[in-house]
Amino acid sequence: QKEVEQNSGPLSVPEGAIASLNCTYSDRGSQSFFWYRQYSGKSPELIMFIYSNGDKEDGRFTAQLNKASQYVSLLIRDSQPSDSATYLCALGSGAAGNKLTFGGGTRVLVKP
């Protein structure tokens, strides 16, 4: 079983709709969770991080964490064609919680 699981997609979303991405993980001791966006040929860029159960909103993005069920999700509201990318879920570990384990990523396609 992989440590961090994501549906590879592609997730096709009409422009203006909500894109919902899910990520499940196996390590119950995980304390920090991250969502990165990666465009083709580029390095990942941080979208959100969340440490506590519940929701965290930042602009059009909302991260949701449920430690009991071991999943973290990302909602993208009012999806735009520029949101088309691969979204990587990552868990932090190590003493500082900054050693990342990535999921395989979900490819999102926003169609005009």
Place this chain on the structure above:
Amino acid sequence: GAVVSQHPSWVICKSGTSVKIECRSLDFQATTMFWYRQFPKQSLMLMATSNEGSKATYEQGVEKDKFLINHASLTLSTLTVTSAHPEDSSFYICSASRANSNQPQHFGDGTRLSIL
């Protein structure tokens, strides 16, 4: 915000060549930097943790004599791919976060390495 610079962005070289990649934190000190490798259509895989002033910690399956890591200062880590072969062709990415902080990592722009 924090900026991580990686150089070079592209390298094309012959088999057997050693290639050095630099990773710099531009406006903060980083006691720890990380090196990842990403093959096409795959996710990032952590290769090693670079620790300032001490030996790097390598992930299982990563040859430490093949991938030499030096973290000589709080703002610079280098990865040297020694005697590179075509199977080493990949996208290499470094990341760093502020010292003594649990703030998220920021990634360099990556180095695309192609070995002919």
